[in-house]
Amino acid sequence: MKALVVGAGIAGLVTARQLGLAGWQVELLERSAGPRLDGYMMDFFGPGVDASVRIGLYPRLKATAYRVEAAQYVDAEGRVSASLDYDRFARLAGGKVLSLLRPDMEKAALAALEDVPAGRIRVRYGVGVSGATADDGAVRVSFDGAEAAESAGDVLIGADGIHSSVRSHVFGPEEQYLRPLGMRAAAFIVADPELNGRFRNRFTLSDTIDRTAALYSLRSDEVAALMVYRDNGPLTSGETRRDRLRREFAGLGDAVDRLLKLCPEDPYDDVVAQIVMPRWHTGGAVLVGDACGAVSLLAGQGGSLAIAGAALLGDLLGPANSRAEAEDALAEFERRWRPTVETAQTSGRRAASTFLPANRAQRLLRRWVIRATRLPGVDRLVARQILRTIAT
Numbered sequence: 427m428k429a430l431v432v433g434a435g436i437a438g439l440v441t442a443r444q445l446g447l448a449g450w451q452v453e454l455l456e457r458s459a460g461p462r463l464d465g466y467m468m469d470f471f472g473p474g475v476d477a478s479v480r481i482g483l484y485p486r487l488k489a490t491a492y493r494v495e496a497a498q499y500v501d502a503e504g505r506v507s508a509s510l511d512y513d514r515f516a517r518l519a520g521g522k523v524l525s526l527l528r529p530d531m532e533k534a535a536l537a538a539l540e541d542v543p544a545g546r547i548r549v550r551y552g553v554g555v556s557g558a559t560a561d562d563g564a565v566r567v568s569f570d571g572a573e574a575a576e577s578a579g580d581v582l583i584g585a586d587g588i589h590s591s592v593r594s595h596v597f598g599p600e601e602q603y604l605r606p607l608g609m610r611a612a613a614f615i616v617a618d619p620e621l622n623g624r625f626r627n628r629f630t631l632s633d634t635i636d637r638t639a640a641l642y643s644l645r646s647d648e649v650a651a652l653m654v655y656r657d658n659g660p661l662t663s664g665e666t667r668r669d670r671l672r673r674e675f676a677g678l679g680d681a682v683d684r685l686l687k688l689c690p691e692d693p694y695d696d697v698v699a700q701i702v703m704p705r706w707h708t709g710g711a712v713l714v715g716d717a718c719g720a721v722s723l724l725a726g727q728g729g730s731l732a733i734a735g736a737a738l739l740g741d742l743l744g745p746a747n748s749r750a751e752a753e754d755a756l757a758e759f760e761r762r763w764r765p766t767v768e769t770a771q772t773s774g775r776r777a778a779s780t781f782l783p784a785n786r787a788q789r790l791l792r793r794w795v796i797r798a799t800r801l802p803g804v805d806r807l808v809a810r811q812i813l814r815t816i817a818t
């Protein structure tokens with residue numbers, strides 16, 4: 427059996443590995459020229475932890491994890507206005523919370539392809555899929571790239587993220603499924619040894635209205651930045667993404683100014699949104715990860731769900747020996763995985779209303795809630811919700 431997997435993000439890499447281990451031939455097509463190096467720190471807890479332990483990926487992920495002591499909100503002068511003890515929340519989540527940099531997760535999943543016997547997986551970077559069909563006995567994709575061409579297989583797996591082109595070609599246009607949450611998120615990494623020394627082991631967030639700048643020091647001399655802000659429409663004429671971030675985040679103090687000065691011209695900067703679809707599979711095609719069920723970074727579970735969903739897809743599809751068996755496996759995957767994704771989407775939508783306070787009263791409320799978590803016996807669910815809201 428042969429699978430065409432589109433997108434070598436976390437979901438695509440794990441799906442490719444699991445199918446390769448089950449004996450499939452896999453062609454993995456990725457638009458970018460190599461692994462994507464953008465992204466911020468992501469909490470890794472919940473279903474992805476159990477799945478990664480089961481499939482043997484957990485040790486690779488744990489090896490890259492960062493030690494976080496606290497998440498703290500600061501004002502423009504650098505004074506801490508609210509702070510959250512991270513160990514306490516890790517304990518409440520059963521001790522199974524890792525803080526992982528998104529590119530490190532992708533690199534770990536890529537390195538894990540070496541577990542698959544040689545010759546089963548062909549990874550092709552620089553190949554952007556521009557057409558896909560799954561309506562007859564075989565599935566086909568066409569692509570641009572070094573050599574414009576096409577490939578065919580038994581099953582097509584769209585793991586190409588929130589703006590999936592497999593979804594557009596096989597299931598219909600993005601507007602039918604994208605649910606914007608009213609904000610954008612940008613993430614980039616800059617080299618700044620001085621800033622790096624200032625914020626070690628702490629998620630630091632600006633305690634601001636309508637925009638939040640977050641930063642975290644990496645093991646090198648770098649700093650990872652996440653900037654979340656209200657979506658006020660497209661770029662104005664001649665404006666770069668960096669220009670827009672400089673406009674949106676002006677006046678937040680020295681640390682943010684330094685980040686903005688070093689920000690690349692075209693950082694990762696996307697709508698914060700969910701994907702909601704009535705059906706994730708049709709014929710021999712299926713979607714996995716953000717392509718079918720993006721929960722938004724506010725749910726704090728994108729990476730975890732990508733791994734768990736891909737592992738389940740591999741479990742169910744791996745043993746299939748015919749197109750008919752594969753189609754049954756895709757239906758079973760959707761039946762079993764959909765409830766988990768929908769629960770996480772509900773949590774992501776709830777977090778959206780508290781992540782960016784719209785006024786002073788809402789900001790004050792957030793401070794009080796965070797302070798209340800220091801009280802003994804604080805409700806476990808509240809604690810988890812805050813963990814998701816703050817440390818995305």
Ligand SMILES: Cc1cc2nc3c(=O)[nH]c(=O)nc-3n(C[C@H](O)[C@H](O)[C@H](O)COP(=O)(O)OP(=O)(O)OC[C@H]3O[C@@H](n4cnc5c(N)ncnc54)[C@H](O)[C@@H]3O)c2cc1C
Pocket residue numbers: 432433434435436437438455456457458462463464465466467468528553554555556585586587588589590591592613652694714715716717722723724726728729732818
């Ligand atoms: C650069 C980047 C930075 C991110 N930063 C954060 C973050 O800081 N915090 C957070 O919570 N989430 C972040 N995310 C989202 C997070 O990675 C996902 O929610 C989660 O990992 C699920 O990933 P996925 O594999 O389903 O999709 P993605 O991680 O989006 O991967 C999809 C892959 O498909 C590729 N692709 C897209 N279209 C095509 C095409 N036509 N042909 C071939 N390949 C294609 C993309 O280049 C990408 O590599 C980021 C995603 C990206 C791509």
